[in-house]
Amino acid sequence: MFDICVIGGGPAGLNAGIVARELGASVLIIDDNPVLGGQLIKQTHKFFGSKDHYCGVRGIDIAKILSQKVEELGIEVLLNATVVGYYDDDSIGVLKNEELIPIKAKCYIFATGASENMLAFENSDLPGVYGAGAVQTMMNVYGVIPGKRALVVGSGNIGLIVPYQLLQAGVEVAAIIEILPRVGGYYVHAAKIKRAGVPILLRHTIIEARGKECVESAVITEVDDQFECIKGKEKIIECDMILIAVGLSPLCELLYQAGCEIRYIPELGGNVPYYNEDLQTSRPHIFVCGDLASVEEASTAMLEGKIAGARAYEYLYGKNDRAEEIVSTAKQELKTIRMSPFEQRIVEGHRKLFGRERQA
Amino acid sequence: MNGYITHHPILEFKRGKKVKFYFEDKELEGYEGMPIAAALHAAGIRVLRYSEKYHRPRGFFCAVGKCSSCLMEVDGRANVMVCMEPLKEGMQVRRQKGKGRLGV
Numbered sequence: 001m002f003d004i005c006v007i008g009g010g011p012a013g014l015n016a017g018i019v020a021r022e023l024g025a026s027v028l029i030i031d032d033n034p035v036l037g038g039q040l041i042k043q044t045h046k047f048f049g050s051k052d053h054y055c056g057v058r059g060i061d062i063a064k065i066l067s068q069k070v071e072e073l074g075i076e077v078l079l080n081a082t083v084v085g086y087y088d089d090d091s092i093g094v095l096k097n098e099e100l101i102p103i104k105a106k107c108y109i110f111a112t113g114a115s116e117n118m119l120a121f122e123n124s125d126l127p128g129v130y131g132a133g134a135v136q137t138m139m140n141v142y143g144v145i146p147g148k149r150a151l152v153v154g155s156g157n158i159g160l161i162v163p164y165q166l167l168q169a170g171v172e173v174a175a176i177i178e179i180l181p182r183v184g185g186y187y188v189h190a191a192k193i194k195r196a197g198v199p200i201l202l203r204h205t206i207i208e209a210r211g212k213e214c215v216e217s218a219v220i221t222e223v224d225d226q227f228e229c230i231k232g233k234e235k236i237i238e239c240d241m242i243l244i245a246v247g248l249s250p251l252c253e254l255l256y257q258a259g260c261e262i263r264y265i266p267e268l269g270g271n272v273p274y275y276n277e278d279l280q281t282s283r284p285h286i287f288v289c290g291d292l293a294s295v296e297e298a299s300t301a302m303l304e305g306k307i308a309g310a311r312a313y314e315y316l317y318g319k320n321d322r323a324e325e326i327v328s329t330a331k332q333e334l335k336t337i338r339m340s341p342f343e344q345r346i347v348e349g350h351r352k353l354f355g356r357e358r359q360a
Numbered sequence: 361m362n363g364y365i366t367h368h369p370i371l372e373f374k375r376g377k378k379v380k381f382y383f384e385d386k387e388l389e390g391y392e393g394m395p396i397a398a399a400l401h402a403a404g405i406r407v408l409r410y411s412e413k414y415h416r417p418r419g420f421f422c423a424v425g426k427c428s429s430c431l432m433e434v435d436g437r438a439n440v441m442v443c444m445e446p447l448k449e450g451m452q453v454r455r456q457k458g459k460g461r462l463g464v
Contacts, residue, residue, distance in 0.1 A: 032425060032444070034393075044370045058370070082425075115426040125429075127406040127419025134423030134443075142398040143365040143373035169365050213417045214406045251426070 002028040002076070004312050005092070005105035007083050007254070010038020011298045012290025013111030014066040015305030016312070020109075021073045023313040023323055028105065029075055030094060032082040036070060037063025038113060039133065040298060042140040044168070045161055048186075052333070053299045060140075062298075083112075086257040090285070107285045107312050110255060111305060114248035114269060114291035119153060122208040128215030132162045132245035139169050147241035151218050152176040153206050157185035157297070159245030164193050174237045177204035177220055179227060186342065207234070209242055218242050248295045258286055267349030269295030277354060278311040278327070279304060287312050294346050300337055306330040363402030379449040396442035396453055397423065397430050408432050408442060409456040432456050 006017040009031035021027045035041060043059025054062045070077060081096040091104035116131035118124070132152065138144045150171060152163050155178035163173040176193065181202050183190045190200060201220070207229060208219040222233035249270045252262060261274040261282035273281045273288050280287050289308040290301035307330045310323040338347050365373065376392035383405060390399030397408065397420045407417040408430050420430035425444040434440040435452050438460025442453070 034446070060371075115424075116422050118421070125411070125416055125418060127408070127417055129421070130419075131422045131427075134420060137423045138398055138401060139365065140371060142394050143368070143371070143375070144398045144402045145363050145365055146401070168369050170367075214419070 002026050002103075002105040003316055004028070004107045004109060004309075005030065005103060006109045006111060007092070008038065008111035008113055008290070008292075009033070009036040009077070009079075010111060010113055010290060010301065011040055011062070011066070012113075012292075012301035012305035012308075013038070013109065014070060015302045016109045016111060016287075016289055016309035017075050017305075018066065018069050018073060019306045019309030019326055020313045021075050023310065023317075023320065025313050025316065027075045028078065028103070029070065030078045030081050030083055030103075032080065034080055035063075036067040036077065036079070040066075042133075042136045043161075043298070044140055044165055045189075047299060048188075053302070059298065083254060086254050090258075092254075107287070107316055108258075109287045109289065109305075109308050109312055110273075110292055111288070111290045111301075111308075112251040112254065112292050114250045114295050116244065117247045117249055119206070119244050119246050121206050123211070124209060126209050126211055126215050127213065128211065128240055129209055129242045129244065132158045132243040135241065135243055136162050136165060139171075140165060145169065145171065147171060147239075149174055149239045150241040150243055151206070151220070151237050151239040152243045152245060154178065154245035154247070155180075155183045155185060155190070155200055155202075156245060156247065157189060159243075160185040160189035160193055162243060162245065163198055164189070164196065167196055167198070173198045174239050175220075176200045177206065178202050179205045179223060205229070206242065210236075215240055215242055248291060250292045250295060252292060255281065255286070255288070255292075259283060260286055263353065265349045265352050267345045267352065268293070272353075274353065277331075279308040280311060280315070284315065287315075294349060296343075296346055297337075300334060300346075303330040303334045303337075363404060379447060381447060381449070381451040381453060383453045384455065385452075390447045392448065393446045395423075396432070396434065396440075396445050396447050396451065398443075399447050400442070400453070407455065410458070412458045415457070431460065433460055436461075438462055 003025040006013045006029045017027045017029045040059040040063035085093040094101045135146045210217045218237045221229045255273045287308040289304035310326040379392045406419045420443045421427045423443045430443045431439045432442045433454040
């Protein structure tokens with residue numbers, strides 16, 4: 001039996017597995033993709049922050065660095081494998097090659113990430129309405145030209161980065177629309193996309209996709225302070241793709257099954273598992289990290305992964321100085337990152353999560 | 361095979377070997393190991409199935425195996441998530457209508 005089973009091989013899960021292995025635990029990482037790295041494998045932009053956070057390194061290269069570490073440390077990895085169930089005896093069912101394999105570990109770290117939010121508007125089910133991340137996958141991982149002309153809905157970091165990548169792939173970007181009166185993501189990304197000539201229309205939303213079998217155009221409109229559509233302000237945008245970049249929701253289905261307490265905290269992304277400051281859930285042998293814990297950035301996911309990995313090790317083997325050092329450094333770095341005005345939503349979410357007593 | 365990015369300022373694409381597969385009995389080409397949905401998209405096919413109740417066209421939405429919008433019939437098997445399923449030589453891929461058929 002493995003000491004620790006990590007579910008999800010993205011930035012959070014990989015760091016959790018690496019730290020736990022370095023401390024001495026036996027670790028298994030399970031991922032449903034053919035390669036490790038999670039969403040990093042399609043991120044062509046360079047990261048910010050300090051050198052410890054891979055500043056100046058592209059996401060795709062961070063994925064390579066982490067995968068290499070996993071290999072060097074002899075961490076067991078199960079790829080193309082999906083965890084489909086959590087059972088009464090604390091084992092998990094893993095589907096691989098159409099076979100259901102039972103696996104049991106002493107401790108679990110869930111780093112399952114999040115899935116893209118959908119947006120309701122007329123014909124939003126037409127082919128050509130994509131999650132922004134989906135286009136990023138097709139284009140940056142498989143080198144497929146996603147379309148000719150795109151409209152992007154949402155100006156968070158994904159909504160700002162993906163259109164830039166579309167331009168790099170030779171795709172036209174009609175506009176980015178944002179319902180709020182301000183851009184959601186980092187200004188540096190917004191400045192870059194504006195310099196490239198893509199308009200960012202604030203106080204705008206999409207009301208309709210048009211097309212017979214696929215998207216042929218979109219109808220957008222301006223909204224007032226109450227987010228109500230202003231009549232007469234509709235515009236038709238010619239495009240064959242509509243990218244929806246309106247946030248992510250944590251993938252916590254397995255944690256419902258595992259009997260973990262789930263709370264609705266919109267600031268963290270919706271329904272999230274309850275966890276304490278050491279990322280331990282209401283079931284002590286289950287830890288969480290990354291977007292599953294709070295929809296944030298890869299940099300914070302990596303730091304959370306380190307904390308979860310170290311604490312999971314201590315849960316099994318008792319207090320450890322090295323683990324303590326890893327945790328306190330990571331917590332300090334998280335605190336610094338979360339001082340940014342962009343992170344205040346997460347800080348508020350954590351205040352709600354940690355602020356009140358756990359309900360039985 | 362013109363639905364692929366040939367020049368990119370940052371990325372280089374390592375593709376598998378070229379394989380033939382069939383979409384609604386029409387012969388197409390793709391690269392082995394890439395998701396079926398990516399190969400179809402590169403061939404200009406975006407409608408992957410028709411919805412159960414209103415028979416509306418559907419394509420992929422998330423492309424990472426989370427949304428179930430891309431279910432197709434592959435080699436007679438219904439409900440295959442083609443955004444994740446790797447392409448293999450000779451695969452028979454069909455648009456799924458409704459809940460799909462189990463077996464042929």
